[in-house]
Amino acid sequence: MGQIIIHEVGLRDGLQMEKQTVPTEKKIEWADALIAAGVDILQLGSFVHPTKVPQMADTDALFRHYQEPGRRPANVILAGLVLNEKGLERGMACGVDMFCMGVSASETHSRKNTGMSIAEATERIIAMGKQTVAFGKRAQVSVQSAFGCGFEGYVPPERVLGIVRKFLDAGLKNISLADTAGHATPEAVEQLFGAIHRLDPSAECTCHFHNTYALGIANCRAAMNAGVQYFESSIAGLGGCPHTKVAGGNVCTEDFVHYLHRIGIRADIHLDRLLETASSVAQYFARDLPGMVYKSGPIPTPAPVH
Amino acid sequence: MGQIIIHEVGLRDGLQMEKQTVPTEKKIEWADALIAAGVDILQLGSFVHPTKVPQMADTDALFRHYQEPGRRPANVILAGLVLNEKGLERGMACGVDMFCMGVSASETHSRKNTGMSIAEATERIIAMGKQTVAFGKRAQVSVQSAFGCGFEGYVPPERVLGIVRKFLDAGLKNISLADTAGHATPEAVEQLFGAIHRLDPSAECTCHFHNTYALGIANCRAAMNAGVQYFESSIAGLGGCPHTKVAGGNVCTEDFVHYLHRIGIRADIHLDRLLETASSVAQYFARDLPGMVYKSGPIPTPAPVH
Numbered sequence: 001m002g003q004i005i006i007h008e009v010g011l012r013d014g015l016q017m018e019k020q021t022v023p024t025e026k027k028i029e030w031a032d033a034l035i036a037a038g039v040d041i042l043q044l045g046s047f048v049h050p051t052k053v054p055q056m057a058d059t060d061a062l063f064r065h066y067q068e069p070g071r072r073p074a075n076v077i078l079a080g081l082v083l084n085e086k087g088l089e090r091g092m093a094c095g096v097d098m099f100c101m102g103v104s105a106s107e108t109h110s111r112k113n114t115g116m117s118i119a120e121a122t123e124r125i126i127a128m129g130k131q132t133v134a135f136g137k138r139a140q141v142s143v144q145s146a147f148g149c150g151f152e153g154y155v156p157p158e159r160v161l162g163i164v165r166k167f168l169d170a171g172l173k174n175i176s177l178a179d180t181a182g183h184a185t186p187e188a189v190e191q192l193f194g195a196i197h198r199l200d201p202s203a204e205c206t207c208h209f210h211n212t213y214a215l216g217i218a219n220c221r222a223a224m225n226a227g228v229q230y231f232e233s234s235i236a237g238l239g240g241c242p243h244t245k246v247a248g249g250n251v252c253t254e255d256f257v258h259y260l261h262r263i264g265i266r267a268d269i270h271l272d273r274l275l276e277t278a279s280s281v282a283q284y285f286a287r288d289l290p291g292m293v294y295k296s297g298p299i300p301t302p303a304p305v306h
Numbered sequence: 307m308g309q310i311i312i313h314e315v316g317l318r319d320g321l322q323m324e325k326q327t328v329p330t331e332k333k334i335e336w337a338d339a340l341i342a343a344g345v346d347i348l349q350l351g352s353f354v355h356p357t358k359v360p361q362m363a364d365t366d367a368l369f370r371h372y373q374e375p376g377r378r379p380a381n382v383i384l385a386g387l388v389l390n391e392k393g394l395e396r397g398m399a400c401g402v403d404m405f406c407m408g409v410s411a412s413e414t415h416s417r418k419n420t421g422m423s424i425a426e427a428t429e430r431i432i433a434m435g436k437q438t439v440a441f442g443k444r445a446q447v448s449v450q451s452a453f454g455c456g457f458e459g460y461v462p463p464e465r466v467l468g469i470v471r472k473f474l475d476a477g478l479k480n481i482s483l484a485d486t487a488g489h490a491t492p493e494a495v496e497q498l499f500g501a502i503h504r505l506d507p508s509a510e511c512t513c514h515f516h517n518t519y520a521l522g523i524a525n526c527r528a529a530m531n532a533g534v535q536y537f538e539s540s541i542a543g544l545g546g547c548p549h550t551k552v553a554g555g556n557v558c559t560e561d562f563v564h565y566l567h568r569i570g571i572r573a574d575i576h577l578d579r580l581l582e583t584a585s586s587v588a589q590y591f592a593r594d595l596p597g598m599v600y601k602s603g604p605i606p607t608p609a610p611v612h
């Protein structure tokens with residue numbers, strides 16, 4: 001198993017689901033805490049039209065904040081989600097290190113989100129990915145709805161692998177499979193990531209799971225077994241829809257890190273800082289968030305000796 | 307992988323954690339629904355002193371209810387938890403099919419719970435197990451705090467395996483490892499159950515996990531991989547402490563069955579009945595319970611076709 005890399009997406013995938021807009025100063029406070037905790041990649045926001053997703057209106061400002069000298073350690077990668085060339089342009093102008101972009105493996109989802117077919121969207125994302133690399137930046141290309149779709153249900157693995165093959169052929173090796181609808185099972189995770197590894201052992205794989213059906217960390221563990229190194233997760237398990245009772249947020253960062261610490265991995269990440277941040281986020285939204293360990297407290301380490 | 311057996315413990319491990327006592331009629335309504343849903347083993351309650359755990363005061367009455375002709379199908383096993391010889395006597399008198407009994411692998415936990423050392427408690431449980439078998443009934447012998455202890459922290463696997471070896475030597479082959487404190491990780495689960503399988507390939511293993519630190523189903527999947535066949539779980543994820551915000555209940559039955567259905571296992575269990583029952587339990591306690599799928603609804607099966 002390679003090094004496990006934590007890619008925190010709460011400020012993007014988490015906050016975009018919230019009705020309540022978070023002030024830029026609050027986002028910076030949480031981002032600073034997450035950086036101090038030692039997350040490897042921090043996704044600060046997405047470059048979408050501010051009238052469409054008002055929660056993301058300050059994405060450029062956030063990146064510009066971290067362009068100032070001394071505002072962040074050199075070893076954190078700041079990532080941003082882009083949907084189109086305009087976003088890429090904005091992100092280049094404000095200092096994004098890593099551009100995340102994706103295609104849905106569901107025709108319905110693709111057309112609803114982008115107005116394009118899968119084939120059209122794939123072509124466009126590949127062009128954007130190549131441009132990103134040409135700019136000297138990191139490009140992460142993802143397949144959304146890779147394990148099933150809320151509209152279409154079953155998504156054939158061959159369709160996902162067809163898109164992945166096109167990414168790899170274009171030299172885009174940082175491949176993410178996103179389980180937008182929460183349909184993944186550990187079995188499907190091992191199958192799909194195993195297939196990508198056979199397609200190209202040099203692919204760098206990222207997984208992005210939602211805990212909608214209680215399989216979030218089980219899927220992460222399956223991904224670890226399948227050689228995935230990059231794990232997208234949200235502080236406090238943000239990312240569910242706050243207007244329903246469904247707590248289908250992203251895999252919770254601090255719960256996942258708590259697990260990693262239990263098995264002796266990534267002891268360099270400061271769990272206490274993550275737990276403080278999760279509590280701060282939950283307090284801000286004034287509701288219980290899906291994370292477990294910020295409520296229970298961690299298992300004491302080192303273990304008490306009898 | 308062998309057949310997966312669902313052992314529902316919500317009426318015992320779930321309700322004993324609740325302050326609010328559930329009337330016998332309500333318990334029967336839920337038990338009937340769980341039987342109709344097709345759970346394999348149904349733990350109706352524990353034989354403890356009613357002043358100690360008032361929620362379990364009607365355990366004998368519940369078993370007697372199901373002694374009446376026509377009140378249950380032949381293929382469900384009714385189980386009860388016993389702590390001592392008195393409980394065994396009560397259970398024999400009211401028609402228990404399967405007696406569950408256990409020893410803690412933590413000295414502190416053992417002394418707090420039973421006033422006995424691990425060695426003394428093991429001897430006693432083995433005697434009770436043998437008596438159960440002599441009566442022609444099923445005996446399940448468990449090691450509690452098998453993966454760690456809330457008081458002591460780390461519990462050495464060798465200590466757990468020492469107790470298990472004594473059980474096996476006494477001819478008691480239905481071995482349960484209970485993760486009372488929720489400390490298990492998939493890695494520890496594979497290690498311990500793997501070791502039991504090497505000690506005695508004919509052992510029939512049961513697992514009992516709490517989701518305190520978000521690893522419940524990840525641990526179940528590790529147990530499946532390690533050849534465990536019997537899975538204890540609670541409807542709606544009951545079993546956490548309702549007086550704190552910690553949702554550390556048992557693995558949720560309907561969430562686990564939803565996962566099994568996704569991978570083509572135990573399609574004979576009626577998920578819809580389980581979901582109805584979970585909703586009924588949550589409604590009764592008038593609060594959100596940890597189960598996810600009763601809130602989100604299941605993923606439609608068969609998958610919609612595009």
